[in-house]
Amino acid sequence: MHVVVNAAQSVDGKLATRRREQLRISGPEDFDRVDRVRAAADAVLVGVGTVLADDPHLTLDEEDRRVERLRNGRPGNPARVVVDSTGRTPTDARILDDAATTYLLVSASAPPERREALAAAGAEVVVVEGGSGTERESESDGDHVDLVAGIHALAERGIDRLMVEGGGEVIYSCFAAGLVDELHVYVGSMVIGGRDAPTLADGEGFTEAFPRLDLVDTERLDDGIVLSYEVGDGTP
Numbered sequence: 001m002h003v004v005v006n007a008a009q010s011v012d013g014k015l016a017t018r019r020r021e022q023l024r025i026s027g028p029e030d031f032d033r034v035d036r037v038r039a040a041a042d043a044v045l046v047g048v049g050t051v052l053a054d055d056p057h058l059t060l061d062e063e064d065r066r067v068e069r070l071r072n073g074r075p076g077n078p079a080r081v082v083v084d085s086t087g088r089t090p091t092d093a094r095i096l097d098d099a100a101t102t103y104l105l106v107s108a109s110a111p112p113e114r115r116e117a118l119a120a121a122g123a124e125v126v127v128v129e130g131g132s133g134t135e136r137e138s139e140s141d142g143d144h145v146d147l148v149a150g151i152h153a154l155a156e157r158g159i160d161r162l163m164v165e166g167g168g169e170v171i172y173s174c175f176a177a178g179l180v181d182e183l184h185v186y187v188g189s190m191v192i193g194g195r196d197a198p199t200l201a202d203g204e205g206f207t208e209a210f211p212r213l214d215l216v217d218t219e220r221l222d223d224g225i226v227l228s229y230e231v232g233d234g235t236p
């Protein structure tokens with residue numbers, strides 16, 4: 001599985017305001033780049049925090065890209081994935097419409113009635129059992145789906161290339177589990193501030209074994225810059 005993380009942040013590293021309201025950090029040029037990254041992916045994954053805050057759709061904006069995918073024997077839109085331990089995704093969330101397959105990765109603690117309601121609303125609910133650990137961390141408590149096992153379940157469903165679009169809790173967990181191959185960060189020319197505003201990587205935070213990144217590209221778009229990294233093997 002190849003995992004690409006993409007996010008837009010302010011200069012001070014925030015993904016949104018302290019109120020967790022969706023905020024336009026980038027502009028049309030960057031949204032087009034994001035659309036290209038989505039088009040190359042088999043699935044786009046977010047955490048339930050992002051679904052509750054933004055109600056994203058996560059489909060392709062450009063019809064030409066959908067047509068090209070169909071021509072190549074792929075679904076028009078990539079599948080959508082929500083990491084949602086207890087099944088908090090609203091049944092009327094935009095992500096559950098019929099524009100693409102939507103997988104909800106829940107943990108065994110998700111109440112059966114929520115699983116049933118979400119399946120009835122169109123989701124393919126996948127119960128992720130606690131799996132094997134990784135070199136860094138494996139999480140499978142009530143609030144955290146084991147991402148290693150979750151990614152394995154997605155691979156079994158034919159997903160080879162996964163784009164992770166946030167938010168900060170899930171991005172941190174992906175790094176903590178050693179799953180990230182590429183990181184693309186759009187840095188918008190603004191300051192958001194706020195100690196409680198979500199950042200690119202929240203969660204517990206690292207105190208050692210910090211993931212090391214190789215800067216492989218920079219690109220000026222809109223009034224900001226895209227930084228593209230490959231994730232190193234952990235040696236400084």
Ligand SMILES: NC(=O)C1=CN([C@@H]2O[C@H](COP(=O)(O)OP(=O)(O)OC[C@H]3O[C@@H](n4cnc5c(N)ncnc54)[C@H](O)[C@@H]3O)[C@@H](O)[C@H]2O)C=CC1
Binds near residue numbers: 083
């Ligand atoms: N600027 C940008 O590019 C983006 C900004 N955002 C912003 O980020 C905020 C949402 O981010 P967060 O609150 O961090 O939520 P999140 O989207 O990272 O979801 C976190 C939730 O997912 C669930 N979860 C299940 N398994 C998990 C695991 N293994 N690791 C982590 N979480 C797991 C937990 O319930 C957890 O509270 C919103 O304000 C949204 O607007 C979100 C996406 C992109």
Ligand SMILES: Nc1nc(O)c(N)c(N[C@@H]2O[C@H](COP(=O)(O)O)[C@@H](O)[C@H]2O)n1
Binds near residue numbers: 023046050056
């Ligand atoms: N790349 C990017 N730039 C911004 O300025 C943003 N605010 C975001 N936010 C995330 O994009 C997703 C929206 O998806 P749909 O347009 O609904 O398909 C969502 O996850 C936002 O948090 N991204």
